[in-house]
Amino acid sequence: MKRIHTSLIIFNILTCILFAKGKTNNIIFITFDGLRWEEVFYGADSILIHSDDYTKNQKQMLKEYWHSSDQIRREQLMPFFWNTIINQGQLYGNIRSGSIASLENPYRFSYPGYSEMLVGYVDLSRNSNNKENNPNITVLEYIHNQPGYKNKVAAFCSWDVFNFIINEERSGIYVSAGMESYDRGRNNPKIGLLNEIMLQIPVPWRSVRYDAITHNFAKTYLEEMRPKLLYIAYDETDEYAHEGKYDKYLNAANQLDQYVSDLWNWVQSNYYYKNKTTILITTDHGRGNKDIDSWRNHGSSVNGAEHVWMAVIGPDTPPKGEMANHEKIYSSQIASTIASFLGIEYQNERTVAPMIKTMFYD
Numbered sequence: 001m002k003r004i005h006t007s008l009i010i011f012n013i014l015t016c017i018l019f020a021k022g023k024t025n026n027i028i029f030i031t032f033d034g035l036r037w038e039e040v041f042y043g044a045d046s047i048l049i050h051s052d053d054y055t056k057n058q059k060q061m062l063k064e065y066w067h068s069s070d071q072i073r074r075e076q077l078m079p080f081f082w083n084t085i086i087n088q089g090q091l092y093g094n095i096r097s098g099s100i101a102s103l104e105n106p107y108r109f110s111y112p113g114y115s116e117m118l119v120g121y122v123d124l125s126r127n128s129n130n131k132e133n134n135p136n137i138t139v140l141e142y143i144h145n146q147p148g149y150k151n152k153v154a155a156f157c158s159w160d161v162f163n164f165i166i167n168e169e170r171s172g173i174y175v176s177a178g179m180e181s182y183d184r185g186r187n188n189p190k191i192g193l194l195n196e197i198m199l200q201i202p203v204p205w206r207s208v209r210y211d212a213i214t215h216n217f218a219k220t221y222l223e224e225m226r227p228k229l230l231y232i233a234y235d236e237t238d239e240y241a242h243e244g245k246y247d248k249y250l251n252a253a254n255q256l257d258q259y260v261s262d263l264w265n266w267v268q269s270n271y272y273y274k275n276k277t278t279i280l281i282t283t284d285h286g287r288g289n290k291d292i293d294s295w296r297n298h299g300s301s302v303n304g305a306e307h308v309w310m311a312v313i314g315p316d317t318p319p320k321g322e323m324a325n326h327e328k329i330y331s332s333q334i335a336s337t338i339a340s341f342l343g344i345e346y347q348n349e350r351t352v353a354p355m356i357k358t359m360f361y362d
Contacts, residue, residue: 023315024341025276028222028263029231029334031117032256033110033159034238034298036287037101037309040081041094041322043073044250047292054246061247065254077254080261085313086321093309098325101308103285104332108298108305110238113284113331114165120335120351131160133167139335139346141171143229146344152228156218158235160207166231177233179209182217185224191217204239211236211252215259219266226272229338234259241287244296264313278314278341282334310334316341329355 038045044065049055067073075082085091093101105112105122115126118138126134144153153173155166160178168175176182181195198213211234218232234256240248260281267273288294289304298305308331330352337354339346347353 022341022343023276024278025228026273026278027229027338027341028267028277028279029229029338030260030263030279030281031114031231031233032237032253032281032283033233033235034241034285034287035253035256035283036289036295036304037093037095037307038289039074039077039250039253040091040309041074041096042070043067043075043077045246045295048246048295049250051246051292054244056245056247061250065250077250078257080257080264081311084261084264085311088319089311089313089317090320091309091311091322092326092329093307094322094324095307097322099323100328101282101310102328102330103306103308104330106300108285108300108302110159110284111161111165113308114162114233117282117284117331117334118165120346121332129161131164133164133169135167138166138171139338140166140173140229140231142346143339143342143344144171144173149228152226153230154221154225154227155231155233156214156221157231157233158208158211158214159233160209162233176214176217176221178207179203182220184221188220188224191220208235208239211255211259215262219263222263222266229342232263241296246295275315278312278316280314280334280338280341281311282331283308284331314341 049061049066050058055061065073065076067076081091092099103113103116105116107127109129111129112126115134115136116122118140119136120139123136140153140155143149155162155173155175157175157177162177163175166173166175174184179198181198182191194213194216198209203209214232214234218230221227222230236252237249237256240252260279264279267277285298286305286307287298288296288302294302332352333355336346336351340354
């Protein structure tokens with residue numbers, strides 16, 4: 001029996017319309033690891049940015065990210081989100097406005113979160129961050145096997161476990177993750193230099209490369225290979241949060257906003273992608289919000305770690321801005337939503353339906 005949320009029964013009535021091909025020919029799906037909804041919608045946290053324990057060089061950080069106004073703070077932290085997406089797309093996950101986006105998996109950490117969003121349901125056996133091949137077929141693999149999509153799906157990920165989450169071996173999808181050198185496309189001097197720098201600059205995390213490397217690899221692939229479905233998974237926000245470095249966490253979030261802006265501006269200047277591309281952005285889990293220290297953590301016992309957020313911009317998404325007071329949505333709906341933008345039905349006995357039609361379409 002299909003497990004359909006009661007708020008999405010409307011899906012059965014609208015299936016023939018929802019999977020009609022819209023203007024979207026390409027999808028760029030992006031994740032920011034462990035970036036809280038609190039910072040996305042309200043900017044720098046007043047307690048954390050004023051904490052000597054978590055924020056160094058406070059004078060400079062306050063100058064860059066602090067203001068008494070919530071709206072100005074969030075614009076300072078993520079200007080593309082709050083100047084472009086707010087006017088041309090939609091944002092979900094501000095709990096205070098009645099917009100709830102949530103995980104369904106009980107674990108509330110990375111592998112289960114990414115598996116949930118990419119396969120479209122919760123597999124309780126995905127209960128660790130170990131490098132184990134995902135037995136479930138992701139939406140990336142499913143679309144890769146559809147007519148016209150062979151070798152038009154790729155993933156660039158800062159965390160090296162993504163080779164296993166996506167199951168690169170079985171799926172045949174090109175996955176560049178962790179400290180893997182880029183080896184696609186033409187002999188690009190820029191990529192050659194990035195491959196060298198990636199291995200020469202000390203990285204403080206054993207299984208993660210810097211997001212700047214991931215971004216430039218992904219953008220080069222976009223320019224040269226013209227994928228129809230590109231997944232980019234950035235990671236630094238989660239690493240700095242675990243380390244308790246709120247200043248670097250904020251800087252990383254600000255940089256991620258710049259990466260999305262860079263991709264959108266390039267897409268809108270390229271004939272192949274302009275007005276034919278949807279960008280969907282989310283996170284794999286939330287973080288604690290109970291006390292001053294809990295923001296560093298997530299997991300099954302951490303209050304707030306189940307809350308996520310989503311943002312979408314593209315030719316089939318009405319510019320409704322910040323969403324409020326709607327039915328609860330889930331990370332498990334992302335896989336079928338990605339497929340539906342491309343006019344493809346992605347469902348099996350466990351996959352939940354896409355976000356209801358009125359959220360992403362006129």
